[in-house]
Amino acid sequence: MDRLYFEDFSPGEIVEYGDMPVTAEAIVEFARQFDPQPFHLDAEAGRASMMGGLIASGWHTAAMAMRMSCDAFLNRAAAQGSPGIEALDWLKPVRPGDRLRVRRTTLSARASRSRPMVGVVAFLFETLNQNLEIVMTQKGAIFFLRRPAGKAAP
Amino acid sequence: MDRLYFEDFSPGEIVEYGDMPVTAEAIVEFARQFDPQPFHLDAEAGRASMMGGLIASGWHTAAMAMRMSCDAFLNRAAAQGSPGIEALDWLKPVRPGDRLRVRRTTLSARASRSRPMVGVVAFLFETLNQNLEIVMTQKGAIFFLRRPAGKAAP
Numbered sequence: 656m657d658r659l660y661f662e663d664f665s666p667g668e669i670v671e672y673g674d675m676p677v678t679a680e681a682i683v684e685f686a687r688q689f690d691p692q693p694f695h696l697d698a699e700a701g702r703a704s705m706m707g708g709l710i711a712s713g714w715h716t717a718a719m720a721m722r723m724s725c726d727a728f729l730n731r732a733a734a735q736g737s738p739g740i741e742a743l744d745w746l747k748p749v750r751p752g753d754r755l756r757v758r759r760t761t762l763s764a765r766a767s768r769s770r771p772m773v774g775v776v777a778f779l780f781e782t783l784n785q786n787l788e789i790v791m792t793q794k795g796a797i798f799f800l801r802r803p804a805g806k807a808a809p
Numbered sequence: 810m811d812r813l814y815f816e817d818f819s820p821g822e823i824v825e826y827g828d829m830p831v832t833a834e835a836i837v838e839f840a841r842q843f844d845p846q847p848f849h850l851d852a853e854a855g856r857a858s859m860m861g862g863l864i865a866s867g868w869h870t871a872a873m874a875m876r877m878s879c880d881a882f883l884n885r886a887a888a889q890g891s892p893g894i895e896a897l898d899w900l901k902p903v904r905p906g907d908r909l910r911v912r913r914t915t916l917s918a919r920a921s922r923s924r925p926m927v928g929v930v931a932f933l934f935e936t937l938n939q940n941l942e943i944v945m946t947q948k949g950a951i952f953f954l955r956r957p958a959g960k961a962a963p
Contacts, residue, residue, distance in 0.1 A: 685872075688872075689872035689873070689875055689876045690872070690876065690879060691876075691884060692879060692883060692884065692888060694890070704889060705889045705890065705927075705952070706889075706890065710890075712875070713890075713891060713893075714868065714871055714872045714875050717868055717871070718839075718842075718843035718844070718868045721843055721844050721866070721868050722842070722843045722844065722845075725844060725845050725846060730845060730846065735858060735859045736859065736860065736864075736867075736899075737867060737899060738898065738899060739867075739896070739897050739898035739899050740894065740896070740897040740898075742894070742895060742896070743894040743897055744892065744893035744894075745891060745892060745893050773859075798859070
């Protein structure tokens with residue numbers, strides 16, 4: 656597939672992608688390594704907490720959403736990293752058996768002030784479960800190279 | 810160790826903790842699973858990018874900081890999850906051979922409006938490398954149970 660450059664992201668565009676199954680094994684594996692709180696490790700401990708059962712670490716949900724974005728567009732784009740996330744909200748628990756997808760809205764696109772080769776695109780990423788409930792939202796920016804002269808748009 | 814409750818977090822308090830070595834193997838392992846962009850997977854591809862070499866996924870850095878917070882205080886606290894992160898900034902690349910630590914500043918603490926058993930504590934988490942450069946900052950809130958009547962402070 657053709658490479659995506661800064662010029663290929665248009666404010667107002669909305670796309671959806673991904674279909675990631677969430678398993679208890681994956682929740683526990685991530686939690687053991689990065690977020691070993693009881694409600695991320697064990698269903699019984701989860702039921703004894705305000706969570707009402709085993710739930711995924713919020714960082715695991717963010718990582719799964721990142722993977723879906725890589726697979727859907729970042730890995731065929733001239734992406735050059737991100738300066739950060741403006742707001743990251745965990746709205747609903749993510750539980751074993753859920754299936755996640757992402758709805759991406761392009762918010763704005765502007766040339767970099769300091770680097771003429773680069774543009775900055777701001778996105779709203781909403782992660783949804785199989786019931787179309789929004790489980791997580793993020794507003795973040797990603798740097799992309801500008802399309803080199805002579806390269807056709809995809 | 811005694812359990813930490815909402816009442817044990819005082820605005821203005823600053824603590825530092827953690828000493829997490831970052832290896833190329835760990836960077837690549839996380840990236841393969843969650844963020845397979847070339848500059849997170851391969852040193853050569855990193856050198857060809859704006860990153861100038863292999864760098865950790867920002868989500869990996871966030872996950873490592875979470876692990877340090879779990880080990881330092883969350884896993885002996887009556888923590889009940891987080892509603893989200895107000896601002897997450899990746900300021901400097903994290904590279905193989907770095908050692909990370911966290912400086913936590915307690916910003917505010919307030920009782921929950923809807924749940925009398927719970928309080929909300931806002932923190933600034935700054936992740937530092939071995940040169941004491943700030944590589945990532947986060948402002949986020951965590952829910953804690955309030956200390957039950959009759960339980961002594963630690």
